[in-house]
Amino acid sequence: MFAYALRRLLLTLPLLVGITFVSFAVIHLAPGDPVEMQTGDMPAEAKRAYEQLRKEFGLDQPLPVQYWNWLNRLIRLDLGRSFAPHGRPVLTMIGERLPITLLLNIVEMLIIVALAVPIGVLSATRQYSTFDKVTTVFVFLGFATPDFWLALLLMILFGIQLGWLPISGLRSMNWEYMSFWQQQWDFLSHLVLPILVATFGGLAGFSRYMRQSMLEVIRQDYIQSARAKGLAERVVVGKHALRNALLPIVTILGLSLPGLIGGSVIVEWIFAIPGMGQLMVQAAFERDYPVLMGNLVIVSTLTLLANLAADLAYSLVDPRIRVSRRRR
Amino acid sequence: MGSFWRAFRRNKLAMIGGIVVACLALLAVLAPTISPWDPNRPDVRKILDPPSSRHPFGTDQLGRDVLSRMLHGSQVSLAVGFVSVGIAATIGILLGAAAGYHGGPVDAMIMRLVDLMLVFPRFFLLLAVLAFLKPSIWTIMAVIGLTGWMGVARLVRAEFLALKEREFVMWSQSTGASAFRIIWRHILPNAMAPVLVAMTLGIPAAILTESGLSFLGLGVQPPRATWGNILNEGKDAIELAWWLSVYPGVAILVTVLSYNLLGEGIRDALDPRLRQSGGRVVSRGR
Numbered sequence: 001m002f003a004y005a006l007r008r009l010l011l012t013l014p015l016l017v018g019i020t021f022v023s024f025a026v027i028h029l030a031p032g033d034p035v036e037m038q039t040g041d042m043p044a045e046a047k048r049a050y051e052q053l054r055k056e057f058g059l060d061q062p063l064p065v066q067y068w069n070w071l072n073r074l075i076r077l078d079l080g081r082s083f084a085p086h087g088r089p090v091l092t093m094i095g096e097r098l099p100i101t102l103l104l105n106i107v108e109m110l111i112i113v114a115l116a117v118p119i120g121v122l123s124a125t126r127q128y129s130t131f132d133k134v135t136t137v138f139v140f141l142g143f144a145t146p147d148f149w150l151a152l153l154l155m156i157l158f159g160i161q162l163g164w165l166p167i168s169g170l171r172s173m174n175w176e177y178m179s180f181w182q183q184q185w186d187f188l189s190h191l192v193l194p195i196l197v198a199t200f201g202g203l204a205g206f207s208r209y210m211r212q213s214m215l216e217v218i219r220q221d222y223i224q225s226a227r228a229k230g231l232a233e234r235v236v237v238g239k240h241a242l243r244n245a246l247l248p249i250v251t252i253l254g255l256s257l258p259g260l261i262g263g264s265v266i267v268e269w270i271f272a273i274p275g276m277g278q279l280m281v282q283a284a285f286e287r288d289y290p291v292l293m294g295n296l297v298i299v300s301t302l303t304l305l306a307n308l309a310a311d312l313a314y315s316l317v318d319p320r321i322r323v324s325r326r327r328r
Numbered sequence: 329m330g331s332f333w334r335a336f337r338r339n340k341l342a343m344i345g346g347i348v349v350a351c352l353a354l355l356a357v358l359a360p361t362i363s364p365w366d367p368n369r370p371d372v373r374k375i376l377d378p379p380s381s382r383h384p385f386g387t388d389q390l391g392r393d394v395l396s397r398m399l400h401g402s403q404v405s406l407a408v409g410f411v412s413v414g415i416a417a418t419i420g421i422l423l424g425a426a427a428g429y430h431g432g433p434v435d436a437m438i439m440r441l442v443d444l445m446l447v448f449p450r451f452f453l454l455l456a457v458l459a460f461l462k463p464s465i466w467t468i469m470a471v472i473g474l475t476g477w478m479g480v481a482r483l484v485r486a487e488f489l490a491l492k493e494r495e496f497v498m499w500s501q502s503t504g505a506s507a508f509r510i511i512w513r514h515i516l517p518n519a520m521a522p523v524l525v526a527m528t529l530g531i532p533a534a535i536l537t538e539s540g541l542s543f544l545g546l547g548v549q550p551p552r553a554t555w556g557n558i559l560n561e562g563k564d565a566i567e568l569a570w571w572l573s574v575y576p577g578v579a580i581l582v583t584v585l586s587y588n589l590l591g592e593g594i595r596d597a598l599d600p601r602l603r604q605s606g607g608r609v610v611s612r613g614r
């Protein structure tokens with residue numbers, strides 16, 4: 001176990017370096033520089049100001065030097081300051097927004113797993129039943145529905161037509177005047193639609209995957225022998241089959257994290273939720289490159305760590321992994 | 329081929345998907361001739377008109393005909409879908425073939441690159457790149473393609489790992505054929521089935537990504553109509569004009585659904601074994 005963990009950890013280190021490299025390259029190799037965007041189409045006299053700005057941000061130096069300087073600051077967790085007029089440190093901005101995105105994603109993940117596992121098991125054990133067919137239709141719809149469109153429809157229905165749920169932000173305008181419990185309720189009601197939208201697409205994928213995994217397991221010999229021993233079907237499915245069918249889900253959960261976080265970009269943007277996704281879109285519009293680079297590094301590092309955790313957890317529950325390496 | 333067609337034809341859903349895909353392609357090609365109105369001609373007397381016989385899908389804030397804009401928008405979806413998947417497949421096949429055929433350090437390097445690319449949430453990467461590029465349909469195609477090749481690379485690599493141990497490859501190696509020739513003439517044709525399936529399923533994913541980016545306003549820019557930016561403009565009038573928010577979304581849904589049905593049908597007909605490994609796990613193209 002220890003050797004496996006160490007090897008897995010060593011594989012992570014070059015990826016960390018890679019993350020910083022890609023985050024830097026993506027932004028600096030694109031044509032046009034951020035200062036140019038800031039000064040825009042100003043007259044010739046702005047040229048001097050432009051040069052000065054470039055110098056100030058160190059953009060006149062060769063790229064490898066810039067990369068090295070940026071890395072040095074990154075190691076000290078200095079992500080620079082935003083280009084926006086407020087000029088706040090990027091790390092503070094991310095620190096405010098990360099908990100919200102994490103909260104959203106964790107709740108989503110829990111709901112998805114809680115629903116996808118029973119759905120997958122039921123449709124696998126009753127393959128081609130009405131239930132299986134209905135969920136298959138739902139899965140295809142889930143894959144094909146653009147999440148931002150679903151969000152719009154739900155906003156029209158619940159926010160505007162019925163007026164049941166708030167459609168923007170995390171708090172109502174009169175939040176400060178509410179009692180403690182009203183505030184909690186207000187916060188929760190703001191989360192309902194975003195989480196509903198974000199769960200819908202992910203649920204389709206996971207329940208499909210769970211069904212597949214379960215179908216593969218119940219065809220195995222040891223399931224037959226468990227049945228032959230005269231065990232109740234409930235025990236065979238619920239205990240013998242489910243345990244093994246759940247194994248791959250651990251890895252899939254880790255692998256799907258970037259997808260979930262990436263998906264929450266649009267959801268956060270539509271519902272005006274002040275999370276990482278919204279910050280990223282704002283930064284993209286404002287060409288706020290310290291924020292863009294900081295976001296890329298932080299989010300991808302978190303994903304990397306989550307994958308690592310998923311892999312280690314997987315090797316804990318399934319000893320075969322530690323022995324045979326190449327499995328992806 | 330005959331057995332493929334027989335198996336495919338039995339799958340009604342896949343047939344429907346294929347027919348819808350063909351119709352959509354036809355509509356996109358014919359868009360300039362069949363559009364009832366000029367998609368970019370504003371009309372101040374017809375701002376936000378609800379659907380009527382003259383404007384079946386209503387009009388937008390500038391009085392432009394939504395149906396005509398959607399027909400022209402389908403060209404963008406179709407083009408982005410095919411070109412970006414073409415780019416992704418080319419990169420994926422080249423890198424996957426190199427990794428699978430040569431193995432060793434080449435393989436390790438390429439697979440680490442794949443791991444690295446997969447660590448970034450795709451939308452974050454896309455936003456970071458698009459922030460500094462002039463948004464146009466070409467940029468969108470390029471960035472979606474450049475951020476979407478990893479699945480194909482893995483698939484091709486896995487196929488190559490299995491195929492290069494087979495007798496016919498050993499035999500051509502023993503005759504002294506060049507690596508390029510063996511890869512190109514002998515292994516690749518045998519590895520193409522899952523790649524074709526991945527490509528068919530990649531098109532709807534690319535269409536979803538493009539419409540998402542256009543919806544955010546970072547994709548194809550107005551006045552050029554796309555389904556995503558019609559929805560984006562419709563969002564501002566969501567309380568007045570439901571038709572701006574409903575029809576383009578239905579168009580995306582139907583398109584993506586049809587491509588998915590077609591892709592899964594092709595997969596099942598090509599090789600029922602592929603059904604087991606799934607082909608797609610959680611990729612929704614972001």
